[in-house]
Amino acid sequence: MLNSWVVMPTCLPTVLRRCHACGSGRFRANGKFRVNANHKLLDAWLLVLCAGCGDTAKLTILERAHVRAIRPELLDRMHDNDPNLAAELLQDPVLRRRNRIALDWDGAWRLDTGGSDHLGSEVIDVSVRFAARIPLRPVRLIADGCGLSRAEVERLMAEGKVVSAVRLSGKVSGDFTFTLKR
Numbered sequence: 001m002l003n004s005w006v007v008m009p010t011c012l013p014t015v016l017r018r019c020h021a022c023g024s025g026r027f028r029a030n031g032k033f034r035v036n037a038n039h040k041l042l043d044a045w046l047l048v049l050c051a052g053c054g055d056t057a058k059l060t061i062l063e064r065a066h067v068r069a070i071r072p073e074l075l076d077r078m079h080d081n082d083p084n085l086a087a088e089l090l091q092d093p094v095l096r097r098r099n100r101i102a103l104d105w106d107g108a109w110r111l112d113t114g115g116s117d118h119l120g121s122e123v124i125d126v127s128v129r130f131a132a133r134i135p136l137r138p139v140r141l142i143a144d145g146c147g148l149s150r151a152e153v154e155r156l157m158a159e160g161k162v163v164s165a166v167r168l169s170g171k172v173s174g175d176f177t178f179t180l181k182r
Helices: 072-079 083-091 093-098 138-146 150-158
Strands: 002-009 014-016 026-038 041-050 056-066 102-104 109-112 123-130 162-164 176-181
Touching: 002 138, 026 056, 026 072, 026 083, 041 083, 056 093, 072 083, 083 093, 109 138, 123 138, 138 150, 138 176, 150 162
Parallel strands: 002 123
Antiparallel strands: 002 109, 014 026, 014 102, 026 041, 041 056, 123 176, 162 176
């Protein structure tokens, strides 16, 4: 029987960027936007707060965009300070590259295994689905989901008892399946 696990975000990730005021490297995104109009041109930013001093920094979303070029529902979501929009935008690699930021997902996700029925089984087939593009090590997911240590999972991988079509070393952020034989 195929078990389905889901990696779900619990909150917005920490933004890694240097603060110009205190030198801290961590910012909290709370889903607040600022939209500024200059005649028919709009600028939009996602506001983030420094974890060290509380200073506000702006992540550029739109820069000198003509008002007719922006979808009205996007503009409405920015005016409503939609946290789901903030999560979507932080996932955008173009926005991260433009603003020279990285994301830290520590403590901002959880693994939903659907119960502990699989823990006593000899062979476990698991499909892991990511609700958001959260880069994680498969070894950590397997260890958390099966109640094993990471060293035990790595030993099982070396013995060929954990198999998958994707590479289990390194990080993944897309859906994958694996089989664990005890």
